[in-house]
Amino acid sequence: MVxxxxxxFHSFDFSPANVHDVNYLHDIKENFENCLLIGDRGYISKELQLDLFNYSKINLSVPMRKNQHDFVEFSKTKSKIRKRIELRSNREYH
Structure with missing residues (x-):
């Protein structure tokens, strides 16, 4: 969901539970450009971030895991935006 x-909502997709959300990002890079995507830790991948940026100038921002090398706290502004979206999506599906 985007x-x-x-x-x-600007875009969403339904898929079986055994399909990882990261597969949806391949469709996103075809339909969006020059924007910021805020994802959860399931999207941590330097290769994926570079691919999205090089292909569509999409900046994928994902909070780091605390045990990651060179850990940096996730921006409070981005966290607030992400929380607002999570709350909205939870209301839509329940």
Whole structure:
């Protein structure tokens, strides 16, 4: 699911539970460009981040795991946006 910072849906996809969400990013790079995507830790991948940026100028921002080398705290602003979107999506599906 892709929403803007106000929680308005722009794109979504249904897939079986055994399909990882990261597969959806291949479709996103075809349909979006020059934007910021905030994802969860399941999207941590330097290769994926570079591919999205090089192909569509999409900046994929993902919070680091605390045990990662060179750990940097995730931006509070991005965390607030992500929380707003998570709350909105939870309301839509329950």
């Amino acid at each position: 929403c803007d910072k106000n929680g308005i």
